[in-house]
Amino acid sequence: MTPWIRAALFALALAAGGQARAQATPTLDARVAEQEYLGRGHPTEAAAQLDRLRAETAEFSSQRLELLTVQGLILAQASQPEGAERAAAQLEAWGRSRSSPEASAAALLVRARALARSGHLQRAETLMREAMALLPLDRPARDRFRYVFAQGYIADQSGKLEEAVRLNHEALTLADRTGDPWRRAEARNALAYAYFGAQQIERAHALGLEAIAIAQTARDDVSLAHAYNTAGIVLDNLGDRQGERRSFELAIEHARRGGAKLDESLYLANLADFYLKEGDYKTALAHAERALPLAREVKELNGETVALMNIGLAHISMQHFELGKRRVQEAIAIDERRGSLTGVSDSYKELGTYLEKAGDLPGALTALHRHRALAAGILQRDQQKAIFAMQEQYDADRRARELVLLNREGEISAEQLHRRDLQQRLWWLLALVFVLSFATVGLLYRRVRRTNLLLSSTNDQLKVQSERDPLT
Template sequence: MYQRILDIRDQSRFVPEKALTQLQALQAKAEQEPPATRAELINQLSVAHLRTGQLDAAMADTEQLISFGRAQHDDAMLAKGLLAKSYVLFEKAEASAAYQLAFEAEKLANKSSDLALRSQAQVTVGQAYAEQGDFPTALSKIQQALDTAREATSDPVMLFGALNALTKLYTQMKEYDKADLTLQEMLELAGQLHSPGRMAAAKTTEYVLAVEIGQYKRAIQAQQLALDLMRKLGSERGVGMALGNLSDAYLKLHDYARAAQYANESLRSTQKSGDRSMESTARANLAQAYLAMGRIAEGKQQYEQALSRYEQENNKPLLQAILREYGEALERVGDTAGAVSAYHRERTISDQLFERRRQQAVLELQEKYETEKKQRQIELLSRDNQLKGTELDNKRLQQRVWWLLALVTALGALIVGMLYRRVRHANAQLEVKNLELKAQSVRDPLTALYNRRHFQDFMRALPHGDARESDLVGALFLLDVDHFKHINDSYGHAAGDAVLKMLAEHLRVALRETDMIVRWGGEEFLAYLPAVSRHGIDDVARRILRSIAAQKVEYQGHSITVQVSVGYAPYPLAPDGTPLPWERVVNLVDMALYLAKAHGRHRAYGLRGFANFEHTTLEAIEQDLERAWRAGFVDLSVVLGDAPDAVPPSPNEANNVVHIKHAHKNSHGT
């Protein structure tokens, strides 16, 4: 009976309707079976109910399994119930509660001898950490799950699940070589399992990897094979997922008509199967296709419905990616206000993820330090005990043989000296390691520039400065690579990394050694100039634009032209006489950068100062910088780039710099 239930397991995952019928037929007979068999039947019933969209029935199954496990005082059975309930809660978009149950289930599973269950729990917890953006912990958990699954030779399905999870995580972390090696092992195992469903799952994972590295032909071939397998199986859920992925591939190839066709088919299929997460993906793909085809209102409606689901799931990395795509799509069709809104939503999530990763790094360093400290204490105690033993022996020898006292004393002094030298040497090595760790914590590993954390610490310690008018001021410049996503999509992420390294190198050339250059995040760079002529800030912006545009990145036979958009301002800024905090100045510079993006790219927008401030507020200016500029509350400079695609200046725009002030209307409208 137990083996018959396990044989239905694949159907529970891929063809749940058929599995549900077979499992329900076994319920009466299972009442006479051992507790472990009855528990597995309830577990598979919850999976089948979940996959058919019957969430209330699935939840009832999980509660029954949890109660049964507690009544039997069986940790493994209880862990199965908690895992099953976490899957139902996640499907209901109750992500936080689902994560807590998964963590509790893993603790129970690790106490049991059921290796397959332990591997399943470790994979689930690893995926939970990945969805929260904590990739180092996620990698540790899933690698642990893979080791456990290799021990559980009687259940190769769990090994397949661990390999699948690890391939996806390596892809998310952009470790593409490792992802490809793990994928090949998984494909080989899928063939040995003779399971069409598992092979379809492996091909879907291959699709995800191929898209990430820009191999779109390979991605479409893999996903088309998965679609054919799912149709033969009669898996509506699998068909919906495969159609959604094909839609996404054609979006990347700019074939919007075919992308919309596959997205609509996916939407219909996912609504039949009740797969809400995949329904949101289908809506996001359909929205992109509609926006590209000029169907703006329909596209925005589909995007907002998709975002609502992602926000419920609290999957921050995925939500961040979707919001970035949304903003770029709105920008392409000219909806600047909508694009700004999406951009700020995405930036909020990006800051949250950055802060979480920073806290995690601090905790890991602290834990490592505490471990090393305890080890040193153990070593010192051991040496201390040895010394005490030597002293006792010396006392006994002193009572028996007085003439050996001088020799023993000399030997003791020698030992103490050696130990003292060793301690000094160990302390010196520790100091070197601490200096190395400190250097690593303030530098970006790709570009060797300062990182965001170091800049934040620097600015917190920096005085606000004198807000009075003077010729010598500080300045903040924020740069963003134009069409960086297109570079990644066209040439691969390695080409994108080469572009970022080139930018870092030429920013060092364009600026002074005393200027601080920071890898702000992704393709964004920030520069702080502590002392520059107030009238020379525009010249710095022009120098940056020209320096970068004059370079080309040679990559695999391609010559890649790189341009940037820039936002900048003097620092400190004091609209009402009181200097603004540096964070607000960076926010205003960020908005100026976005205006440069929205108004044509390859240009710099500089915030020179404020006017008529008694008629407005800083909050209103931060809400919409362009509106404040056009109303005459903000004085902007525009520096145009020299590249061929830049908009040419008018004859009055001397030296490619435009200082623009808009007239402020009084209360009578004059």
């Protein structure tokens, strides 16, 4: 083999090796997308990995925007509000300093998701409206999906069923456009839950089966956990008790496989509730006691409250009244500390019901009296909140109208300035035309005068010549 052939083959090998390495190394965008996928089950680890990837993104670049948005949403959905707020604050500062509507919208999105996760739905809804108003229409489907999906979740949690169905339909369309299997499965699961809330049970069941099929094909444990949990809720409504139990068991199994401890704790609570309704109090207690340490580990107050409540109700049902009441009071104390009067009221109502069934009538009467007193206060508070909400909506509409008027005034002023500028230009043009016309007339006058002088001189010469006799 000649030297030049060996050199050529070596160069080809190097090129092939370089291409293979380039193909083996995912792009930065792909690595951010991977952490978004993994962050549903391992939020803390995914957020830390995104911190490390941040050094590879340029300041104020589209990649940095994507990274911060994904990181903030992961932490918001994982009930880590401090981390979510750090990402939102960076996005907000970016939006202000660079006049970037995309960054400002992303900051509002992260904050709205965190607020919704903690139960502050009215404020979350307001922030989402502001975010959608800022979001440019030309954003890619993956980005718009995050906004519409969050908006649908907030509408669903707020009980706005028609809006939730509409938004989740839009999210499903966007998810299909991205082609990401996990988004397609999650969008169908969310829409199934919205249809369940709207009492369209058969449609909810069909969509849930679609979500399970997509997640199974993709071998996505977290999406399977979510879909099986929703399936269990739907099957409960259809009266399929065995299907409900099996769905909750599969939800727990897949949540555990996917590392989604927060989801696992909630699904264990659902299964404990199932066994409470079935009258199998020992099994209910076992599942609730498994859920409690998980909920505390991930700092999920809702899960901790439900687990404590289920433990207490199981003990009460087995005639362990004092132990059961203590656990229920621990759950109520959590709701009291975070200002959830509705949660406290519902807990007293459930406590009264179970005490009555177990035979503790004085305890049941006391609990139900507290429930009624709280319910009356909540009704009055909700009426006041409704008035405040109407006032806030009125103020928001007024600000929007004022902004429209200001924009119109600005447009009118701009049009007036434009007309004035045109008038000035027209006057200058007329003046220029006048000057040019005057100059042209002057030139023509000089030319005619010169021609007349030449003609007069010629006539004089002809006259002299005509007076002379050429023969003399």
